[in-house]
Amino acid sequence: MRREELRLGLVAYPGLGGSGTVAAELADRLARMGHRVYLFATSRPFRLPEASPAVHVPVDLPYYPVFPGPLYTLSLAGTLEREAKRLGLDLVHTHYAVPHAAAAYLAFGEGLPLVHTLHGTDVSVVGMDPAFHGPTRRALEAARAVTAVSRALAQEAKRAFGVEAVVVPNAVDPERFRPRPERKRLYAEEGEWLLVHASNFRPIKRVPDIVRAFAKIRKRLPARLLLLGTGPEEEEARRVAAELGVAPWVTFHPPTPHPEEVLGAADLFLLASEEESFGQAALEALASGVPVVATAVGGVAEVVTPEVGRLVELGDLEALAEAALDLLESPRLPEIRRRAREWALLRFHPERITRAYLEVYAQALG
Ligand code: GMT
Secondary structure, rough: OOOOOOOOEOOOOOOOOOHHHHEEEEEEEHOOOOOOEEEEEEOOOOOOOOOOOOOOOOOOOOOOOOOOOHHHHHHHHHHHHHHHHHHOOOOOEEOOOOHHHHHHHHHHHHOOOEEEOOOOHHHHOHHHHHHHHHHHHHHHHHHOOEOOHHHHHHHHHHHOOOOOEEOOOOOOOOOOOOOHHHHHHHOOOOOEEEEEEEEEEOOOHOOHHHHHHHHHHHHHOOOEEEEEEEOOOOHHHHHHHHOOOOOEEEEOOOOOOHHHHHHHHOOEEOOOOOOOOOOOOHHHHOOOOOOOOEOOOHHHHHHOOOOOOOEEEOOOOHHHHHHHHHHOOOOOOHHHHHHHHHHHHHHHOHHHHHHHHHHHHHHHHH
């Protein structure tokens, strides 16, 4: 492995999504290790720490009345090409293949080492769109390395694109994400259990299902549901809460760059997604000492093991509620909480994951 400082360009979406979180936090860690790290994104990534030594390089969304819409892919390709020369980049690492892998390929062909990390729907949904599949496949084939955040996603990438992806799971910072029981009183009344879900409320996350399962839990235990984030399904989640008569116990918390302050206060984390290659928010909950009840989809089983939570079938809300009640009422809850944090630290420690990416870079540069 090269020991000297690297000049790295990372590419990411800046918003609430897990792929942007993973890229921003990786950029920050690499920069704090002494590498020169430039993070290409249309705006400063939401989860890039304020004092991070990683530098945000803005990507414009140019529009001209002749265009049918802003040309993000071309603008990214042009920005990467220009800035890589100016900054003397050794390697470009994109997060979320569509359209980042194709844009980087357009910028450099095989002239600069490229690494692409697959995150989920870039393989299973948008990557499979006939409009995107060909260019994405060619870009992935030409890369020095492709990584996937779980074994399940690597298998899916093999089927979808014929590429062999190296599995590098996502990391969680144990200093940030830790138990914060003293904060629980900020979100729940005395004697209430605090259940949390965090996401970008896309339909794939099935947030209204979480509210429906919560209504079942609430019939048996005094509990409060805190939904952290926002997105297209927020209105529907509010409507379901009102319809089921649980609105007074459902709190909608706006997105925050500091989700650790909420997660650390929770008793249980709920995830009802129809698809999830990994489940970054579930991992952050585990590191915070919070057990997880989730749907058994994609790579979630690689994060949520039977020692630290429960997996239920997609759409089985009765099972979701029962699993939550079972955990909350278990005399082993304190031990499960301890194990959740231990497991997150053991398998997903940032030092370990950053080392794995540096090994991938070393191979790519080799
Ligand atoms: O793939 C997506 O739908 C978007 C992506 C994101 O940017 O939020 O989420 C994926 O990447 C995360 C980080 O690796 C994973 O934790 C999520 O499980 C994954 N989402 C899906 O697979 C639906």
